[in-house]
Amino acid sequence: MSIPLSFRLRLAALGLLLPTLASAQTVTAPAPPSAVTLAGPQWYLLDPQKDGVMGVSALRAYAELLQGRTSTPVTVAIIDAGIDTAHTDLKRLLWRNTKEIAGNGQDDDQNGYVDDVHGWSFLGGPDGRNVDIDTYEDTRVLARLQPRFQGKTRATVPAAQRADYDLYLKAKKTYDEKVKENTQRLKEIGEAYTENQQGAEAVKQALKVSSLDTATLHHPPTQDPELLAVTNGLYQNLKQAGYPSLEAVLAEIKEALTDTKNQLDYSLNLKFDPRGVVQDHPNDVKERRYGNKDLYGPEPSHGTHVAGIIGADRTNALGILGLADNVRLMAVRAVPNGDERDKDVANAIRYAVDNGASIINMSFGKYYSPQRPVVEEAIRYAGTKGVLLVHSAGNESKNMDQETQYPAPVFRNGQRIPNMITVGASARQNNADLVAEFSNYGRHAVDVFAPGNQIYSTVPGSLYANKSGTSMAAPVVTGIAAVLKSYFPTLTATQLKSIILQSAQPTHTQVHQPGTKKLLDFRELSGTGGIVNLYRAVELAQRQTAQ
Structure with a gap:
């Protein structure tokens, strides 16, 4: 999982050190929501013009454009480290495999995965154990x-x-x-x-x-x-x-x-190999039937946070508002504390596609991909089934036009992947710090930016937290895609991608190039030069589907 912490420490006013961390979090207990409590922590739902922060205009879109319209359920798969499926703000929205009988120890639907009621883990073993920390690639x-x-x-x-x-x-x-x-x-x-x-x-x-x-x-x-x-x-x-x-x-x-x-001790240990827990054949990329039903895993904080951004319950008068209001969240565990394995990623994509996901969130990445062909085959398979993939750009302040992060935005033959969006992270204020200092970028490799700094969402134990990373920016885009697919169900994956990119809010603010103090035009950091905007996306979808 490419979610490294930014361990640059700065001297506070009193000589005490306070960290600036790329995954900083503040955990709070749930509180009854109101317009103030929901909009305040969730700045990313607000509107740049009306509210003065660089949000995605979600509240405005629901109030002005989507009010009274009919939506259809959309299944979104979250390939991640795990999800707290008991979270009060998520449990109603979980995808349910209706062909599987929970807890009977049988593969009722004969898909090769026993008791996969809400998803599947490719990091678990048949004896119930799970991989937590793995090595880097x-x-x-x-x-x-x-x-x-x-x-x-x-x-x-x-x-x-x-x-x-x-x-x-x-x-x-x-x-x-x-x-x-x-x-x-x-x-x-x-x-x-x-x-x-x-x-x-x-x-x-x-x-x-x-x-x-x-x-x-x-x-x-x-x-x-x-x-x-x-x-x-x-x-x-x-x-x-x-x-x-x-x-x-x-x-x-x-x-x-x-x-x-x-x-x-572990991720950089040349002798450490936790794969025996899974009891698969790691180099057999055609092997698909392994893992277990444990979707929580050893540490589901990251995936739970991602899930809440996409689709936290908008009707239960608790906590936060997810971006999408008619979503089914499918948990697919394939990302350890360390680097995910290509085989697991490919199988996770295929599992999501085969079980009806329309959109897949992939908040992970790495810089080596020894089994890249099998991942590309899975991505192509998703494309044939009309599934959109949303991928985080990474948190190393790197220019992705000069260094490849995997899954890459292009196939090995150089063709751009038509059903994948790569997302960088933006911040709250429209000033020199608009780009999150940790975010990767690239005029060609990164499609668009989305809010990813100090994002308030769900964490395990029915709690809430601020986290930062392109891992938070990707689910903002996934949530927007889910809204569009829900209200305009005829849109294909490539049309969803086109609408999201075309409707991105362009800006020419002079910003710090990530990792430096050099100023440059925000437009130079991604293909669109903009930040995703749900209001503009819905407007564009209305025009396209009305034709």
């Missing part, structure tokens, strides 16, 4: 090729093996870079955690409070000028970063610390 490539090529030069390698030798050198380079980066990151985050923890304890003791949340820091129980300066600085910093408390910052840093250690 360059780790796997290096582990496979190093015994053949270590210590050799290209001149000493037979000509027939030089392509593999070149791949070995490339994988070794990126692998070594990741080891070095994560080793340094582990040191820095460990120091940041210690410093934040000690600073927090000192302030709590001085204030005689048990928690440093924004309410306490905004009105601290002290008249001491020095303490007031400290608390005000902390308050401003937390508000700016979107955290409810310093404890939430500490939890985020601790999570980052654990994640980085896991990368070094």
